[in-house]
Amino acid sequence: MITLTDFLFISAGLFCTGIFIVLSKRNAIQILIGIELIINAAILNLVAFGKYDKLNNAGQSFALFAIVLAAAAVSVALAIILNVYRQYKTIDPNKVERLKG
């Protein structure tokens, strides 16, 4: 029997992996993948906690919304990355530092 705690562990693991990727990678696409992992960790939590609402399935519905929003966010992010590449000829976020004070 898979308990709620297992879900939460997996979710926490996904989240930590995502954070690690986001902070450590030198490639914007990989960072985007890390962000996707973080989002999926959150969606997994939503679905896992959905067992307390069997009547309305609110967890699952929110998860659906979140997935759609994540897809939208990815497309926007990819567009940004494309433009950044055009400007800087690189997608290494450390080299994109024109906003430095």
Add this chain to the structure above:
Amino acid sequence: METALSYTDPLIIQLAIAVVLLPFAAFLINFLLISKTSKVSGWISSLAILLSFILSAIVFFKVWDKPHDIHVQQVWFAIGNVKVQIGLWLNNLSVLMLLLVPAVALPVHIYSIAYMAGDAKYTRYFTYLSFFCFAMLALVVMDNMLLMYAFWELVGFASYLLIGFWFTRDKAVQANKKAFIMNRIGDIALLVGILMLYAHYHTFDMVKLFAGDNALANAQGVDKAWLTIPGICFLCGAIAKSAQFPLHTWLPDAMEGPTSVSALIHAATMVAAGIFLLGRVYPAFNADVLTVIAVIGCFTAFMAATIALTQNDLKRILAYSTISQLGFMMLAMGVGAYSSALFHLATHAFFKCLLFLSAGVIIHEMQHLKQKHQLNIDPQNILYMGGLRKLMPVTFITCSIAALALIGLPLTSGYLSKDGILIQAFEWAEGKGWLYSIIPIGAMLTSLLTAFYVARLMFKVFFGESRLKEFNPDIVPEAHDGSLLYQIPMMMLAACCLFPLFSFNPFFYEQAWLFKGFIASSYLERMNLYHTVVPVAVNLLIVPVIYLAYATYIKRDAHWFKQQGVLFRFSYNQWYIDSFYNKVIVKLVLLLSNLTYWLDKNVIDGLIGILANIGILLGKIAAWVDEYVIDGILHVITGIVKQGGNFVRGFQTGRVQGYLVTMLLVILVLYVLKTFI
């Protein structure tokens, strides 16, 4: 006699106004339209004065000797209930002047066309001359004292402009300044007199004050002093304008102007304005003032005649002669010989104008001789003349006629007017005590002196041999009468110097028409011995006097008139009056102005300086406060902002992942704090 309002003829009024405005029109045209050296201006001015003369003659014949004065008025302005009116007041006196001024001005204008022909400021000369004629004509017809005063000033101003016409000469500038300042003394007195009368009678209208039965003398309830003082004030005005002692010294200096100007303004018309004023306001004088007038006139006449004896400058002699003759007129006014004074004014205008015009021609010729032979002489000095009789016959004849008129020999106009004054002076002094008889005797003496200095002038200028030969025996003096433009005016004036113009009987002044036009008086009858004795005595004495001059200056065998000694120097230096003024009055005035200058410089300027220094000090303090306090505060504030900005700037690394780490750390810290505290 009513206030003469009953008799007004619009035609005469319009003509009189036209007489006054024609020269003004010429003035405007010359001033605005004519170029600087254009010869048109002279003809415009002359034409205007010719028309003026014709119209004034018409006015004269219509007004002269009519029972009523002509008087029209119009409201000029009103202040509250007080209405000030202006208008014309034409009576015998003013129409006489109205005719006399253009009659003298016309020959002078024509003469000036030739005389000023080479001058660079030809148009300006005629502009001024027309302006003068306008002011003078307006002065004589005004009925309002205030406006009369204004024209009185304008006449003085025109005289100022013309004396200083050659303003590049320092002497001319000094002379016109002097004339202006000395006239100002009289003008102020005149203004005070006018205002005093206004204070008591509440009117500037001369007709109300002085005409007929409205005379001031009938005034009741007014203190006698308030009648005497305005009289004295009017007298002072006349003294300055007519160059009487003690304000006479401007007139000899005024000879710096062009000679034609001297002839018109400083011999015939403007200086006579003082006498005219006395005649106009005659009822304002009571017996005391009249005595003062007589004394001043007599003294001036005598003094100026003694000065004229020894002067060498041709124009200066004539100037002193003018002063002397004006003194005669004053004297006549003072002794009540009102009509004689005005009669003498009219005759004097002609013969003195003629003398000046002759002098102009003579000086002109002397100037030519000087340049031709390159002599270092003063062309006006009579000591260098002589023998001009044959060279300039027309000038000689006309000048002789004028000289005889000035001396007062029979058959001339001067005889008629001068003897009238002498006779009436004797009548006036009769029965008043011996002290009063000084005046007629002084007048008599003066006329003998006049004969002497005029004879001296004529002998020195026209007779004998040219004294230029003493410089260089080779000189053959050449001179001629000049063009017709010179000769015609002089002949016209010479004709006016003879008796027929004034009286059909050359010996009895009582029959002169001009004389009868004024106040009918007992003088008109040959009622006592004086009327016969005085003229005969004067003329009998004049003959030896002239012979004496002849003996002294031509034959040179009479030597009692010494060229040295106290009396000669006294006369030669013009009684030291000018020196006295320069040494005492001018010095006092200068001292006073230096004192005020010192006060101004040290006290007033000092105070202002202190105030200014206080201001500067305050300014410096404010500047210090501004620089160190206000600016300091601002610098501190900006410094803080700058440091803060620099500090905060450090966080902005531009590394997105760095921001994310920071954010996660903050959240972690918050959670930790939330959990454990």
